[in-house]
Amino acid sequence: MKMHRYEKIWLFLAASMLVIAVVYSGVQTFALGQGPPSGVGMIDPEKVEETAPFDNPGISKIGENEYEVVMILRAFSFEPNAIEIPAGATVHFKMTSTDVMHGFQVIGTNLNAMIMPGHIQEAKQKFTKPGEYLVICNEYCGIGHQLMSMTITVK
Amino acid sequence: METTEKKFRKLSGGNKLDSRLTLTYFSIAFVTLFIGGLLGLLQGLNRAGLLELPANFNYYQVLTAHGILLVLVFSVLFVIAYFYSVLSHTMDGLFPVVRKMGWIALVTMLIGVVFVVTTVVMGKASVMYTFYPPMKASPWFYVGLFIVVAGIWMAAFGGFIQIAKWRKRNRGEHIPLLAFFAMGVFTLLFFGSLGVTAEVLMLIPWAFGWTEKINVMLSRTLFWSFGHTFVNIWYLTAVSLWYVVVPKVIGGRLFSDTLTRVVVILLVVSNIPGGFHHQIVDPGMSEGIKLTHALMSMVIGFPSLMTAFAMFFVFARVGRKKGANGVFGWITKMPWGDVRFLAPMIAMIFFIPGGAGGIAQNANQLNQVVHNTLWVVGHFHITVGVTAVLTFFGAMYWLIPYLSKRTLTPAMNKLGVIQTLIWTLGMLFMAGGMHTVGLLGAPRRTSYTTYGDSAVAASWDPYLLLLAVGGTLLTIGLVLIVYIVFNLMFFAPKGDTEFPIAEGEDNASDTPKWTERWSLWIAIMLFIVAFGYVIPLIDMIGNAPPGSAPFITW
Numbered sequence: 001m002k003m004h005r006y007e008k009i010w011l012f013l014a015a016s017m018l019v020i021a022v023v024y025s026g027v028q029t030f031a032l033g034q035g036p037p038s039g040v041g042m043i044d045p046e047k048v049e050e051t052a053p054f055d056n057p058g059i060s061k062i063g064e065n066e067y068e069v070v071m072i073l074r075a076f077s078f079e080p081n082a083i084e085i086p087a088g089a090t091v092h093f094k095m096t097s098t099d100v101m102h103g104f105q106v107i108g109t110n111l112n113a114m115i116m117p118g119h120i121q122e123a124k125q126k127f128t129k130p131g132e133y134l135v136i137c138n139e140y141c142g143i144g145h146q147l148m149s150m151t152i153t154v155k
Numbered sequence: 156m157e158t159t160e161k162k163f164r165k166l167s168g169g170n171k172l173d174s175r176l177t178l179t180y181f182s183i184a185f186v187t188l189f190i191g192g193l194l195g196l197l198q199g200l201n202r203a204g205l206l207e208l209p210a211n212f213n214y215y216q217v218l219t220a221h222g223i224l225l226v227l228v229f230s231v232l233f234v235i236a237y238f239y240s241v242l243s244h245t246m247d248g249l250f251p252v253v254r255k256m257g258w259i260a261l262v263t264m265l266i267g268v269v270f271v272v273t274t275v276v277m278g279k280a281s282v283m284y285t286f287y288p289p290m291k292a293s294p295w296f297y298v299g300l301f302i303v304v305a306g307i308w309m310a311a312f313g314g315f316i317q318i319a320k321w322r323k324r325n326r327g328e329h330i331p332l333l334a335f336f337a338m339g340v341f342t343l344l345f346f347g348s349l350g351v352t353a354e355v356l357m358l359i360p361w362a363f364g365w366t367e368k369i370n371v372m373l374s375r376t377l378f379w380s381f382g383h384t385f386v387n388i389w390y391l392t393a394v395s396l397w398y399v400v401v402p403k404v405i406g407g408r409l410f411s412d413t414l415t416r417v418v419v420i421l422l423v424v425s426n427i428p429g430g431f432h433h434q435i436v437d438p439g440m441s442e443g444i445k446l447t448h449a450l451m452s453m454v455i456g457f458p459s460l461m462t463a464f465a466m467f468f469v470f471a472r473v474g475r476k477k478g479a480n481g482v483f484g485w486i487t488k489m490p491w492g493d494v495r496f497l498a499p500m501i502a503m504i505f506f507i508p509g510g511a512g513g514i515a516q517n518a519n520q521l522n523q524v525v526h527n528t529l530w531v532v533g534h535f536h537i538t539v540g541v542t543a544v545l546t547f548f549g550a551m552y553w554l555i556p557y558l559s560k561r562t563l564t565p566a567m568n569k570l571g572v573i574q575t576l577i578w579t580l581g582m583l584f585m586a587g588g589m590h591t592v593g594l595l596g597a598p599r600r601t602s603y604t605t606y607g608d609s610a611v612a613a614s615w616d617p618y619l620l621l622l623a624v625g626g627t628l629l630t631i632g633l634v635l636i637v638y639i640v641f642n643l644m645f646f647a648p649k650g651d652t653e654f655p656i657a658e659g660e661d662n663a664s665d666t667p668k669w670t671e672r673w674s675l676w677i678a679i680m681l682f683i684v685a686f687g688y689v690i691p692l693i694d695m696i697g698n699a700p701p702g703s704a705p706f707i708t709w
Contacts, residue, residue: 014460042700107596118700119438138527138598142708146604
């Protein structure tokens with residue numbers, strides 16, 4: 001197989017670029033702790049309301065400016081559907097669905113996750129800028145999908 | 156004697172019976188494109204807040220029909236018709252059994268489509284192109300999908316039989332380069348749809364109520380093993396035209412027969428695990444597995460970058476032969492007024508941002524920014540809607556006349572140029588708007604909403620207007636292309652049109668024999684698929700949460 005010298009250079013650069021992209025993704029995930037939401041916990045989707053911690057959805061303080069939010073998603077609402085936190089707080093979200101697949105996207109941040117029945121999704125986010133954040137369901141979940149939203153207020 | 160006859164047949168539309176088969180496919184494909192495209196316009200107008208859809212044909216129904224008609228029906232019919240005409244042309248006609256399989260495949264697919272479309276129109280299957288459980292469509296929707304896949308398999312096996320028979324008759328010869336692409340595409344059509352078929356076969360009894368629960372994560376993963384492979388089937392089809400047809404149209408030669416075949420092999424073996432990147436922000440999978448798959452998805456970028464080099468190399472070589480100087484001198488030497496060049500060329504240019512967007516989406520953090528936003532929709536409208544579909548359109552200006560024994564007149568060529576420019580402009584507005592507003596967070600697959608008069612949602616509105624503008628332009632382009640296709644099929648002046656196939660350079664080296672070892676490539680493909688999927692699938696089956704009962708949420 002004959003290859004032009006320029007082609008070899010080009011393909012070397014191309015392959016390097018792809019490798020760098022993957023390596024950097026790895027560094028981000030494992031060294032910098034910025035991996036994608038990948039909760040591996042499981043739950044019976046029909047018994048969400050009676051299983052801890054989802055029997056008591058809401059926000060609780062778990063440390064110095066650190067909060068945990070337990071959240072249930074169902075067609076077409078979030079529970080709780082509004083939370084308030086102080087600026088600079090780190091929030092750990094624990095979420096599941098009681099029915100179909102939903103999305104959890106906090107507009108204006110990188111926080112974006114799939115929420116599936118049977119699985120407990122986990123994600124964390126530090127909210128530094130005060131303001132009202134819109135949270136929406138970004139996975140089609142039925143006729144009222146476009147109404148499914150909530151707010152996070154950072155004070 | 157035989158060779159003159161061969162030559163005559165090649166010039167005048169090949170085997171008449173084969174032409175009738177492929178022209179029937181193309182006719183149905185373009186009617187489907189027309190209907191599916193109009194549904195797209197309705198969505199664009201609704202999303203921009205300009206149009207309210209009635210309750211008995213709402214946004215999500217329209218979106219489901221749009222996705223299925225274009226993604227599944229139009230593209231599959233097109234790809235099969237194109238490669239059947241390739242096989243017929245390069246192998247001196249289809250074998251009778253293969254032609255028959257082509258017809259049976261068409262009828263089978265159409266029966267399946269009737270099931271699918273009827274359930275969607277009746278409002279019993281507003282589940283989108285992805286039909287994620289536990290959302291439950293009518294069981295007949297899934298039955299229809301299964302029938303469609305059975306038709307696709309029939310067509311793929313027809314292709315395999317054609318190539319196998321031809322090889323037996325032409326021992327020692329390489330299969331023609333375009334037929335080599337066909338082999339790659341049929342391989343992906345068959346193996347790529349195995350996962351989704353397994354999923355559908357689990358969904359059917361569940362939707363009928365014979366089984367109670369469904370494994371949501373498993374279904375989703377099986378779906379995406381097919382979801383992205385299909386995208387790459389259109390892409391591989393477009394690439395075949397770039398490598399083989401475009402050089403001939405501009406008066407050049409093949410880049411390299413061997414390297415072209417290597418690109419096909421690489422795309423085939425690396426393709427199926429690529430779908431996993433749709434699941435980067437899913438729960439239920441460890442970050443390690445996700446990173447392995449990020450690597451496996453990224454591999455697909457490599458043959459694409461090989462293609463980028465090959466194309467510009469061919470342009471530069473042709474340009475230099477015509478007297479161009481410097482790195483970009485070839486640009487002035489290209490036949491820009493020839494729609495057979497212009498359409499695929501614009502398609503290639505759009506693949507630069509399209510491919511780059513694909514690579515970006517594959518990285519963890521970037522994926523999180525754009526996951527399920529309109530950015531993704533913009534991405535696949537420039538990759539599929541321009542890179543693949545505009546290449547397909549470009550092929551129609553010579554392939555339809557070739558098959559119908561007619562010619563492309565200068566007037567029709569001009570109309571084609573106008574069509575191409577309108578289509579491009581429409582996609583620029585629409586996909587450009589989608590990319591931008593997606594970065595700001597606007598979700599995909601959502602009908603018009605203000606999210607309770609949210610200020611941030613209101614800031615998306617100006618961009619969403621671009622969707623309506625682009626959609627309107629695209630609809631004009633749609634009317635034009637359908638007119639052009641049927642004009643070339645039935646009304647253009649009679650005559651001979653060439654099937655343009657570029658030849659190798661005079662000093663090109665022989666293609667090595669190992670490129671023909673398809674059993675080996677398929678074995679490697681299966682090994683790579685196993686490497687990507689066995690561990691996650693075992694985990695999803697063995698270590699699953701209690702399954703989900705069905706929900707109808709529309």
